[in-house]
Amino acid sequence: MARAIMLQGTGSDVGKTVLVAGLCRAAKKRGLKVRPFKPQNMSNNAAVADIPGDNNAGGGEIGRAQWLQAVACGVAPSVHMNPVLLKPQTDIGSQVVVQGKVFGEARARDYQAMKGRLMEAVLESWDEVGEGADLVIVEGAGSPAEINLRSRDIANMGFATRANVPVILVGDIDRGGVIASVAGTHLILPEDDRRMIVGYLINKFRGDVSLFDDGIKAIEKFTGWPCFGVVPWLKAAARLPSEDSVVLERLASGEKRALKVAVPMLGRIANFDDLDPLKAEPQVEVVFVPPGQRFPEAAGLVVIPGSKSTIGDLLKFRENGWDRDLLAHRKRGGHVVGICGGFQMLGRMVRDPDGIEGSVTETEGLGLLDFETVMEPEKIVRNSSARSVQFDLPLEGYEIHLGRTTGPDMARPSAIINGVEDGAVSADGKVMGTYLHGLFSADAFRTKFLESLGVRGGGIDYRAEVERALDEVAVELETHLDCDAIFALAR
Known part of the structure; x- marks a missing residue:
């Protein structure tokens, strides 16, 4: 198997998707054969990906985020990069897509019971994605701190412990309470899960990063985890496709135009x-x-x-x-x-x-x-x-x-x-x-x-703009994170 590292968040929407895409691009620039992986995703922003070995298939569905991460890696997207995709249809139920194809529909409670069977597909796809790769960067979903769902988890620590993938925890300082969210995650995780975490990073910092030096010391005191860096607010991320509809609530109309x-x-x-x-x-x-x-x-x-x-x-x-x-x-x-x-x-x-x-x-x-x-x-x-x-x-x-x-x-x-x-x-x-x-x-x-x-159109090469944005994110991550240490910890 390829070496791997996983990013999990202290909560939803902490910026894992962009961070994984940026790290994928940074690894690619270092000459590594890198692939993205997300065991379970929930999004109605889907993309069409290849179904390896099925020449008659038109394609299968994966989350748009994994499509973007595949672009960052410079490879064609595969359904195995996101083996389980949940597409919400009602407030209590979703369509379940497994390895690109519709598997069925399930209410939230029924889906929890279904996860045991889905883990087999996740691990099968995990083997497929790692074939021929030097590095796989995995994105979690939600938070490992949702310990009420731990027994059937396939998206965070349930996957990390089964696949033996070390985890970096991502905290979002923009929403406030980041010290408590990182320390609180350490506090409530079972020992076997806590042992998987090799460190953390702070995302979406605005202003003078040195102002958080005491915050890093406080987190180390509570957790003993090393900090891999503090990532500033990534302006280039606004030029990348968004995956989650929660971002729509924050979109401003901007200045008046033609x-x-x-x-x-x-x-x-x-x-x-x-x-x-x-x-x-x-x-x-x-x-x-x-x-x-x-x-x-x-x-x-x-x-x-x-x-x-x-x-x-x-x-x-x-x-x-x-x-x-x-x-x-x-x-x-x-x-x-x-x-x-x-x-x-x-x-x-x-x-x-x-x-x-x-x-x-x-x-x-x-x-x-x-x-x-x-x-x-x-x-x-x-x-x-x-x-x-x-x-x-x-x-x-x-x-x-x-x-x-x-x-x-x-x-x-x-x-x-x-x-x-x-x-x-x-x-x-x-x-x-x-x-x-x-x-x-x-x-x-x-x-x-x-x-x-x-x-009058601006003559923009949109795909080239996405590529440039990925490059800019990768440069920022190389500048503000200890990427050498992160990649070295992959196993």
């Missing part, structure tokens, strides 16, 4: 990193609209993003009055783009006769395009080669969706995906829908699309 794009924060929003290339444009302001707030009247474009529960989010869309906001936006001459679930919402009707996404089996759509969607059990998961019909330009992206969409407006497709017509466009050309995630990542298309809205 084009304001309004994006409703759907309850089961999925793959909202589709908006990242637009956010990177200097003339574009992307505003995520939370429930209870109105669409800004100054918006020239509304983008309805993907959803893990199209009917459920469509019902909430109406409860928020966003359907009225959308009609008013159209009357003002505004443009609308729907992606995947957002595309399905734009039609006349959404039907789910088998109750695949929930108990409500049908609801009226927003009626901006003339078609209807019927949910079907077969899930399409694949990377796609596509072309924009409107601009005759190449597109890049992927599909992850249920449902078959048919109707008159499908005769005006928005794209050709793998040689097949996809999506729909309104007669006036101002409403467009597609199943293709990632269409705004195509630089030439994005530039022409913005020009059609009267906005």
